[in-house]
Amino acid sequence: MTRRARPQPCRWCGRDVADTGIGRRRQYCRQSCRQRAYEQRAATQGALPADAVVLSAAEAAELSDRVYRVRCAAEDVVTALDEGAQTAELRELCDALMRAVKAADGWR
Numbered sequence: 001m002t003r004r005a006r007p008q009p010c011r012w013c014g015r016d017v018a019d020t021g022i023g024r025r026r027q028y029c030r031q032s033c034r035q036r037a038y039e040q041r042a043a044t045q046g047a048l049p050a051d052a053v054v055l056s057a058a059e060a061a062e063l064s065d066r067v068y069r070v071r072c073a074a075e076d077v078v079t080a081l082d083e084g085a086q087t088a089e090l091r092e093l094c095d096a097l098m099r100a101v102k103a104a105d106g107w108r
């Protein structure tokens with residue numbers, strides 16, 4: 001079984017960058033991400049590797065929170081399975097897990 005390849009993450013926000021299939025691969029999901037990355041590179045020039053992803057403490061804490069909510073939602077699924085939950089309940093927990101995963105996608 002082959003898994004879908006992870007689309008390239010935007011170098012600013014980490015969300016998927018659509019592959020147009022033509023020309024050079026885009027590095028940013030939208031123009032505003034490209035602009036923000038350019039400004040950050042200009043502001044931190046020489047202090048950090050050019051491809052560094054710099055998050056503020058608040059952004060890093062929020063990312064950590066979003067990932068933690070994914071972990072909790074996944075643990076809920078495991079617990080429900082261990083306790084012999086019915087399909088309808090598992091379906092709801094999987095929906096909650098998917099919502100948490102979608103909210104966690106991206107660095108900011």
Ligand SMILES: [Zn+2]
Binds near residue numbers: 012013028033
């Ligand atoms: Zn982006």
